[in-house]
Structures are given as C-alpha cells and as structure tokens.
Amino acid sequence: MKLRALFTISSRIARILLLVGTLLVSGAYLLGAYSGYIPPVRWIIPAFLGLFFPALLVAQIGVTIFWLLAWDKRRLLLVAAVWLISLPQLLVYFPISRAEKSLGTEEESLRILSYNVCAFGFKPHTKTSPNATLQYIKSSGADIVCIQEAMLNQNPWAGVVSKTLRSYLDEDYPYINVIRVNRGGSTLALLSKYPIKEAKEIPLPSWVNGAVAYKVDIRGKETLVINVHLESFRLRRVDGEDYLRLAKDGDAIRLKDALRAKLSPTFRSHNIQANIIHDLIQSHGSGRVIVCGDFNDTPLSYARYKIGEGLEDAFVSKGNGLGISFHTRPFFVRIDHILFGPAFRALRCEVDKTASESDHYPIEAVLTTSGVTDPN
Structure with a gap:
C-alpha cells in the first residue's frame, strides 16, 4: 500500500511538473510570437524571444508531440489553443500565399x-x-x-x-x-x-x-x-x-x-x-x-x-x-x-x-x- 501511495504521489508530481513545463514553453512561445507588439525600451525579454522564435517553435512542436503520445485530451486542448492563438503570427513568419498570374499592365x-x-x-x-x-x-x-x-x-x-x-x-x-x-x-x-x-x-x-x-x-x-x-x-x-x-x-x-x-x-x-x-x-x-x-x-x-x-x-x-x-x-x-x-x-x-x-x-x-x- 505504501509503495502504491508513493507511486501515486510521484505520478502526480511528475504530471504537475510536466504541466508547468508545458505552460512555460507555451508562454515563451506566445510571447516570442507576439514580441513585435511590445516595445523593447519597456520590456526587452520579448525581443530576445522573437529573435529566437525558431527554437521556441521547435520546443512547442516537441510539447505537442509529447502530449499526443501521452494522449492527454485536456493538455492537448491547451496545446491546440496555443497553436490557434499563434496562427496569425506563424503566417507572418512563414506565409503561405499564391502570387497572381497576371501582373497587370505597365501603367498599373x-x-x-x-x-x-x-x-x-x-x-x-x-x-x-x-x-x-x-x-x-x-x-x-x-x-x-x-x-x-x-x-x-x-x-x-x-x-x-x-x-x-x-x-x-x-x-x-x-x-x-x-x-x-x-x-x-x-x-x-x-x-x-x-x-x-x-x-x-x-x-x-x-x-x-x-x-x-x-x-x-x-x-x-x-x-x-x-x-x-x-x-x-x-x-x-x-x-x-x-x-x-x-x-x-x-x-x-x-x-x-x-x-x-x-x-x-x-x-x-x-x-x-x-x-x-x-x-x-x-x-x-x-x-x-x-x-x-x-x-x-x-x-x-x-x-x-x-x-x-x-x-x-x-x-x-x-x-x-x-x-x-x-x-x-x-x-x-x-x-x-x-x-x-x-x-x-x-x-x-x-x-x-x-x-x-x-x-x-x-x-x-x-x-x-x-x-x-x-x-x-
């Protein structure tokens, strides 16, 4: 019984730590994604996060893969919300568009x-x-x-x-x-x-x-x-x-x-x-x-x-x-x-x-x- 209780406590602590890690990674990722809205003279940390956004993106992908493998639906909903919030900025960093075939007349x-x-x-x-x-x-x-x-x-x-x-x-x-x-x-x-x-x-x-x-x-x-x-x-x-x-x-x-x-x-x-x-x-x-x-x-x-x-x-x-x-x-x-x-x-x-x-x-x-x- 004691071993089972200890295992249960350890499991809860591990899940709490994983949740805290997820929140830290996702928070840094979102702060980097929206760093352009924060003047560096007021708070400079977001500017650094924006500069190293690719590393944060990789970390966020890693977090997503982890919770997919764990198949924790509550955590996956959290991760999905983060991706949805960051989508406009992702399309600024990595746009997907189609050039128009017609370039108009020389006058235009x-x-x-x-x-x-x-x-x-x-x-x-x-x-x-x-x-x-x-x-x-x-x-x-x-x-x-x-x-x-x-x-x-x-x-x-x-x-x-x-x-x-x-x-x-x-x-x-x-x-x-x-x-x-x-x-x-x-x-x-x-x-x-x-x-x-x-x-x-x-x-x-x-x-x-x-x-x-x-x-x-x-x-x-x-x-x-x-x-x-x-x-x-x-x-x-x-x-x-x-x-x-x-x-x-x-x-x-x-x-x-x-x-x-x-x-x-x-x-x-x-x-x-x-x-x-x-x-x-x-x-x-x-x-x-x-x-x-x-x-x-x-x-x-x-x-x-x-x-x-x-x-x-x-x-x-x-x-x-x-x-x-x-x-x-x-x-x-x-x-x-x-x-x-x-x-x-x-x-x-x-x-x-x-x-x-x-x-x-x-x-x-x-x-x-x-x-x-x-x-x-």
Missing part, C-alpha cells in the same frame, strides 16, 4: 527591388569584368531600386565608383540619388525610372546606419519612398559560433550575458528608430507609401511591426516560406522587408537566392494600383 504595375549590396562585393566594374551586382540590378527590370550599404569607392580598381555606377545604370535609371547617412556612415541609394522630386535623410540616432525619405513622382502622383537601414547587431560569424558553443556547453549564464551585451542596445535603438519612421509615415497622410530595406530585425520584431503599422508587408501578402534574406552562418533569417500603403496591393513578392554576391539576398515585389481605391 510597379516593380520594387530592395538589396543590401555589401559595397557591391568590394569588386570593381570594368567593361571586360563587369560587377555582378551592378549587372543584376541592371537586368532586374525593377522600376525602383532601394540599395543599402551602397558604398562607392574612390579607387576604380578597389570597387564601384560613383561615375561608373551612374554611367552604367543611367540608361535604365535616369534618376539616381546617393546619400551617406549619419555624416559618413552607411550609404543608401535610390535608383528610379521616375523623377525623384526630393530626398532627405531621416534623422535617426545611430552609429553608422540610417534612413532616407524620397518624394517620387510616379505617373503624376507623389509617392513617399523610404529606404531603411536600421541599426546593425554587428554580429560576426565568430559570435554565432561562440553562442552555439556556450549553448552546447550548457553555460546559460555566460550565454545570457553575451547575448544581452551584444543585442540589448540594438533592440532599444530599433525601438527608437522605428518610432521616428512610423511618425514620419503617419505625418505624410497618404496611402502612397513604400518602405524598403534592411531592418536588421525579424518579421516578428517591434521594428517591422511599428514601421508597418497601417501598411502591408509584401512578403507576408504574396510570399511563401521563410524568405531568408540574410545568409551568413549560423544566422539565417528574413530581415529585409518591403512594406506598402493602402494605395497599392501586392501581386508577387520573393527573395532571390540566385544572387549570392552579398551576405543578403535581394527581395523584389510587384505592386499595382489596379483594383485599389486610392485613399487620397
């Missing part, structure tokens, strides 16, 4: 390309040895190209120079604007088939990154185009390897301290930068808005959520899968985004993984005004 469609070119691969451009990134942009057929890290070299043998950029692309893009933000920091460029009426740097607090707002006359209507390069985490491959090693060794304290020291300041910077860009978009008072660029943050982040408030995400609307745009091991994530206002709708959006000259893949969207009631 607008091809947008956003590309962090990593200084054009630090490779020169000559007639006999053309720069692959410049070739890609020229052949893209995009109407508007937002470029980040478009560093132009002074020496034509060390990289792309300004004169080469303009002479090679001006036939396709008669309107070119290049600005080095934050007094000599990152270079942002806009290549356009349509007149650029105005270009102003958005005053963002940053070490080297920034954003530029352009007023572009697209078929007689002014459109606000914002080229974004938010604060970088400055993560190197060796950083990722160190984090994996600490995790493998089970050194949770050192891993936590390393991540907090490296990531926390950037999360807070993104919070402030996103708020500034959001306010600018709201003050524009028009649905004719397009935001492109390297957000240096995930689809579930506060930065993407805040900047995209009132806008649509082209990849979420018409993309498929993870859409990984940053591909430096061990970091694989979608941090490049194209957002647009209610004056447009997306027909197609994809990340082109054939372009491998940079540590980013380009992201392209086809927008249209067809079938859209202009809110202006």
